[in-house]
Amino acid sequence: MSLKLESVTLNLAGRQVLPPTTLNVPAGRLVGLTAPSGAGKTSLISLAALLQRPTSGRIILDGVPVPSELPTARILVALRQQIGVLPQNPRSFADPRLTLAETITAPLAFRDHRSRPAPLRYQEQLLDLARQMRLPESLLSRLPSQVSDGQLQRALMARALSLSPRILLCDEPTSALDPTTTAAIFQVLRAAADNGVSVLVASHDRSSLVQYCDKVVALSELQLNN
């Protein structure tokens, strides 16, 4: 599913935190995004994830603009379920009461209208996702407070992949990882793109972006022609 942000802006607390920005991530492409701290990369990802509405501009999925009037909650949920998001700060995002197994399978439980996480029902997918993310099975019963930042980051990446998204948005996916695990994560992102997923990766690790991405863009370049 292709993702296009067309001259999107975001105002928060009366201030423009994202100036007009245009970005295109075609289906099957892995696009890297670099930006200085505070330039608006997290804001851009939250717009692309349909977690916030742009103040102006349009978001276009597979050529179809997302309505600027809030679509019904059901349509919005259906669209969001096609978009996997790895947040920048895993520690503040993860629910401290859920085990890694519950965290990873929570989107599957939500999709199936379960009121509680049910990792045993999704055991096969859980083990497959953990394997892809190089997470030992023995960690899956632990709480976020009982694992390292890098292990939690990999669990949240597994969560982002759990619904087989058609768009994947990753905010600093390897900030807490060693070089070997970083390479493994980028290989997973590469494989997702090769399977037709549109992948956007924001990272300060420019050398990994250059090594694995089809294209690396600076946020400032996306704002020049608007």
Ligand SMILES: Nc1ncnc2c1ncn2[C@@H]1O[C@H](COP(=O)(O)OP(=O)(O)OP(=O)(O)O)[C@@H](O)[C@H]1O
């Ligand atoms: N709720 C808010 N209200 C007002 N300003 C905000 C709010 N959230 C973020 N900002 C401001 O918006 C700008 C962009 O924030 P954003 O989090 O998108 O930056 P970023 O590029 O992801 O930065 P970093 O790499 O440091 O995480 C920053 O200057 C920030 O201070």
